[in-house]
Amino acid sequence: DADVTQTPRNRITKTGKRIMLECSQTKGHDRMYWYRQDPGLGLQLIYYSFDVKDINKGEISDGYSVSRQAQAKFSLSLESAIPNQTALYFCATSDSSRDEQFFGPGTRLTVL
Amino acid sequence: QKEVEQDPGPLSVPEGAIVSLNCTYSNSAFQYFMWYRQYSRKGPELLMYTYSSGNKEDGRFTAQVDKSSKYISLFIRDSQPSDSATYLCAPRGSNYKLTFGKGTLLTVNP
Numbered sequence: 001d002a003d004v005t006q007t008p009r010n011r012i013t014k015t016g017k018r019i020m021l022e023c024s025q026t027k028g029h030d031r032m033y034w035y036r037q038d039p040g041l042g043l044q045l046i047y048y049s050f051d052v053k054d055i056n057k058g059e060i061s062d063g064y065s066v067s068r069q070a071q072a073k074f075s076l077s078l079e080s081a082i083p084n085q086t087a088l089y090f091c092a093t094s095d096s097s098r099d100e101q102f103f104g105p106g107t108r109l110t111v112l
Numbered sequence: 113q114k115e116v117e118q119d120p121g122p123l124s125v126p127e128g129a130i131v132s133l134n135c136t137y138s139n140s141a142f143q144y145f146m147w148y149r150q151y152s153r154k155g156p157e158l159l160m161y162t163y164s165s166g167n168k169e170d171g172r173f174t175a176q177v178d179k180s181s182k183y184i185s186l187f188i189r190d191s192q193p194s195d196s197a198t199y200l201c202a203p204r205g206s207n208y209k210l211t212f213g214k215g216t217l218l219t220v221n222p
Contacts, residue, residue, distance in 0.1 A: 004155075031208070040120065042200065042214035043156070050208075058209075090155050094208070099144055101210065103155030 003027045004104035006091050012110045019078040021107050023091030032074040033092040033101065034058075034066060043090065049074060050096070081111040115139050118201055118213030127222050131188040135201035135213045138182065142203035145177045146210065147186045150198045159199070160186070191220045 004025045013019055023032065034046040045058030047066040055066060063085060067075045078085055088108050092101040118135040125131055133147075144163055148156035162168045165179045176185040184201050198215040 040214060042118075043202075043210075043212040045209060048209070092155075099146070099161060099204070099208075100158045103157065105155050106153075 004091060004093055004102055006089075006104040006107050008107060009105065010108045012112065013081055014112050015082055017081050017111075019081050019109065021076045021089055021091075021109070023074045023076070023104060025072050025091075025093045025102075025104075027093055027095075027102060028071075029093040029095045029102070030071060031094045031096060032068065033094075034064075034074065034076045035090045035092060035103075036060065037088040037090060037106075046076065046089075078109075078111075081109075083111045085109065086111045115211050116201060116203060116213045119216055120214050122217040122219060124219045124221060125191055127191060127193060127220055129191050129220070131191050131195070131218060131220075133186040133188075133199050133201075133216050133218070135184040135203075136182055137184065137203050137211075139203070139205065139211070140182075141205040142211075143206060144204050145175065145184050146202040146204070147173075147175055148200040148202055148212075150200060150215065152197075156200055191218075193220050193222050195220050 007022045033048045035043045049068045065077045091104040094101045116137045146161040147159045149159045150156040160175045162175045168175045172189045174187040196219045198217050200215040201213040202210040204210045
């Protein structure tokens with residue numbers, strides 16, 4: 001079983017709709033991250049959380065919100081989706097004692 | 113100037129070639145230097161990382177950092193078709209936030 005799972009894996013939605021992307025991990029890590037990947041732009045950090053009560057904005061948080069429901073769960077919401085939020089979204093986790101971030105398989109989101 | 117610059121390629125080489133992948137960065141606070149590998153339709157996975165300047169070798173892979181010139185390199189010896197992927201450099205400072213380069217798409221042809 002995968003250590004970091006993301007649901008859904010693919011989603012097509014319309015402009016103005018509310019969307020939630022979910023991430024779960026079984027690695028026991030305390031830190032979780034949401035990234036966005038666009039062709040030619042690389043990975044950009046949206047939000048990160050170092051524990052359940054700690055939420056921080058990343059480079060591109062406008063238009064997004066997050067919820068850390070438990071140590072193992074971190075959700076990303078688009079309150080009113082717009083076409084330029086079409087991208088590949090990755091969740092990642094890490095342990096505070098190590099540097100490596102482990103990535104999930106990604107969610108491909110298309111906003112029409 | 114972006115904090116991390118990486119030539120996106122694409123880079124195409126024959127099997128067995130030595131591959132050199134490079135990044136430059138501008139933030140002097142970066143202390144740890146990661147290389148991630150991303151296969152098509154997969155999430156990135158950590159390949160190697162180094163702390164401060166110097167070299168680190170792991171099998172066919174060597175990571176090199178020159179902090180004086182703010183230059184990061186990844187060398188792949190005896191490249192294999194299975195090395196075909198996008199390689200992302202990702203330095204970070206003490207705040208545990210990674211700053212990713214755009215990635216270089218590598219194809220190793222049999």
